[in-house]
Amino acid sequence: MDGIQIKHSEKCEEIRRILSELDDPLECLIMVDSLQRLCIDYHFEDEITTVLNNQYGTLNSSHNVDLHVLALHFRLLRQAGYFVSTDIFDSFKDKEGQFKQELSEDIRGLMSLYEASHLGMEGEDTLDQANYFAHKHLSDARMSTTLQPELARAVSDTLEYPYHKNLARFKAKHYDLSSLHGTYGWVSLVKELARMDFNMVRSLYQQELLQIFRWWRELGLSQELKFARDQPLKWYLWSITALPDPKDSQLRMELTKPISLVYIIDDIFDVGGTLEELTLFTTAVNRWEITSIEELPEYMKICFKALDDITNEISDKVLNEHGWNPIGTLRMAWGGLCEAFLIEAKWFASKLVPKSRDYLENGVISSGVPLVLAHLFFLLGQGLNKESVYYVERNPPLISCTAVILRLWDDLGSAKDEKQEGHDGSYIECYMKEHEEDSSIESPKNHVFCLISDSWKQLNGECLSMNHFSPSFKRASLNIARIVPLMYGYNDSQSLPILEDYIKSLLNESVSF
Template sequence: MDGLMRLGIDRFFQKEIKEMLDYVYKLMLKAGTAMSRCWTETGIGWGRENPVHDVDDTCMGFRLLRLHGYDVSSKCIEHFKSDGKFFCFAGENQHGVTDMLNLYRASQVRFPGETILEEANAYSKAYLANALRNKDAFDKWAFKKDLEGEVEYALKYPWHRSVPRLEARNYIEQYGPNDMWLGKTMFRMYNVNNITFLDLAIADFNRCQAIHQKELQQIIRWWDQSGFTELSFTRQRPAEIYFSIAACMFEPEFAPIRLAYTKTACITVILDDLFDNYGSVADLKLFQEAVKRWDPSVISGLSEETRVSFNGLYNTLNSLVKDVFKVQGRDISHYLRAIWEDLLSTYIVEAEWSERKYIPCFDDYVENAKVSIALGTVVLNAIFFCGEVLTDDILAQVDFRSNFLHLVCLTGRLINDTKTFEAEVDRGELASSISCYINENPKASEEEAKAHVYGIIDHALKELNLELVRPSNVPVICKRLLFNTARIMQLFYMVKDGFGISDKEMKGHLQKILFEPVSVQN
């Protein structure tokens, strides 16, 4: 099952996966008599009849059950800890690379306060990093095609930074047809060998990629027809923006989500650049008034580029409202326009701060900036295309009234700040989470300010794990959209501003996910 998920083809086996998870988790019955459960407080072994539990299977089971909404406790990991170390079997002093790799993966789906998973994360991460330095550690795992590559990927792209298409592309290349553990499982479940699943994964990846290429062509045409190509003040990033959603919500049926998300995000970037670098505060307030009235004539006296920007928003949002009506059966124009008004209000606040050379307090900055990052605006313009009717009750659990969206926007804003701080200072922009923290704590260094911000991000990402799996009536696809939006921000800003400067690594991701088909392996 884990292999199917990492290959990106688990959606074809949802019934079988549900049956498998239920089998492992729930109390099994035979002839009306309760039998022992596969899953216990101390984890799981190689089989239901096997009383010996091991950290490898327990950690994989814990992670998969938790991510699919089953109530499992992290206490099962305590069974494998002794004297500050983690081992494969309780009471034994041994472990290996795959054991620690599954422990590391399990530790990343932790909730706030799960100390045992904090300890497991630190221990397994250090173990795996050391294994990469000592290549002999991988010798006994020769039946795995590229275990070393799996470890390298896991360390570089942990759970909150590993988007689905990136993981699938890498795992397809690492996937070993002679992986005897995986092969036994797959044959037992489906009476097929590893190559069958690999062939399916390659064919599906290339099929989805071909669909994505056609959609990107649609986006480029829309970008050109809207006049955005001629805007001198903004970043030209339609391909990067489309990648951000295609790498997460990749399935063919989510085309409406991808198109709405990309168009909305493109416009937020244009307006952000307009408000940051181009218009005066007075002009920007007039722009905001035009949005409130929903009337292009309000800005008829402003520059051509400002009018192009407004008309792009006006025409695109009107089109989205019509499309939403077809799938939701109601007019949500006032709801969406209010979201855009709120975004513009935060842009104006930041423009006024900049004009006054004012550095707000940290909390005031974050309260405004978590909206101005525009992730909420983008998500809430696309979420209506998730395939479910969204009632007011559901919207309240995913829009700005919710902790879920708050965490998405908070983590996105703060990780952005950590990588754009120096460039913004050079441009004369004074307000960021880093500068606000230093202003409130004059003795703090830039490194200490960033450490404080990273601490907030780390805790918020754990809370996001909880929001993702918390039982609710919010459709799973809506949760995926929010959660993956947070993940793509962690990817783009993992080293530096991967969006603003579109560095070599991000260009490589775009090439592999959107343009280079996977070759059939012999």
């Protein structure tokens, strides 16, 4: 190890010691939260698990418990997969069941309550109330002139980027640990480790990206399919976000390959092929026989060859490393994706606007999320058996909710993606057509945001439930949902400024914290 790695390892050991020796429950929680927000928690998984196990069940709705403490406790435990009832917030409500008005002055408590509210599940009215109450009073506080500048910035960040629904690595450099928790002796040590770690990980990501560019260039699809997108950096961002841990380097490389083909095949259906060619291509992918591609145009043959090679390569890797051959499931997933693309192509060719429900049901598949997460499931190799594979093949809620979030955000970002001249249709178009004679319907965009919110609640519930998926797979699903607004957050100039900032923070900028 070189000098930096030795120092890095020494600081990790010191933080492990401090975390294991802390007696104050609140300080333990704050330290865990800080490690997570600075994206260095992966070094301390065992220690954090011990802390959260000790904390689980120790706090209740006692009147002596501070709102900030209780909400932080609630959020950290739910994020880690522990079920904590929303009843613990009852002591902060009045006789009418509303949050007490005097809490409107507790800025730290409101920030923690707002953060906690984003881990709500279906039917948890208390967290819906908490979200509204905290958002209202934090927004009022932000507009006032009474807050200290550091606290005002923290309030703005909380409102705009709640931790659970955003990418920690994107916001880590803005996390002002000193001003928020500067009285703790471990702050400077944690900041120094975060700085070293961030720059080391950035170097690793840069090396991986170079390999991805090399692989994409050697694959040759960008030369053969001139109409298709040529965006290996964007495709790699999905993988780096789903699997940010440095130890998952090889998994990121492999996952980027099917992601790239989702984009390329999407462009074939949207831009490149006639309806007859697309039907033949879909049939060929479903049959998955070399002889079935003879009638295809040359560019489709080239694409199918790349698809076959990558699917075989990933299947061999999973078989060798985990003892399970996923080729049947992966081929079926590609066939399903092409069928969904073909349905959309037929709708557009016939100028048919489908029912919004039919559009979204098909859009879950055409989003590519079920296919990508199926590949990720096998690459992780955790809990592989007949029952879990059967479950994955049927797009369970953990997968479909993530897909709904992507599909709806994609449709909200109405700007065309780079180089795309095709047409996918959109949920909003279908919804407005379906309700064109109903003047009482809510704003289509508000309706879509409500659907996205509901999908997040279902996703939160799936992450807390006992199902066939490992914590790593659940985290990856959440991370994909988290990056979606960045990927489709077009501004009026049809560019993606927040995504560009994310790329800079991941790959280009050193940090000092």
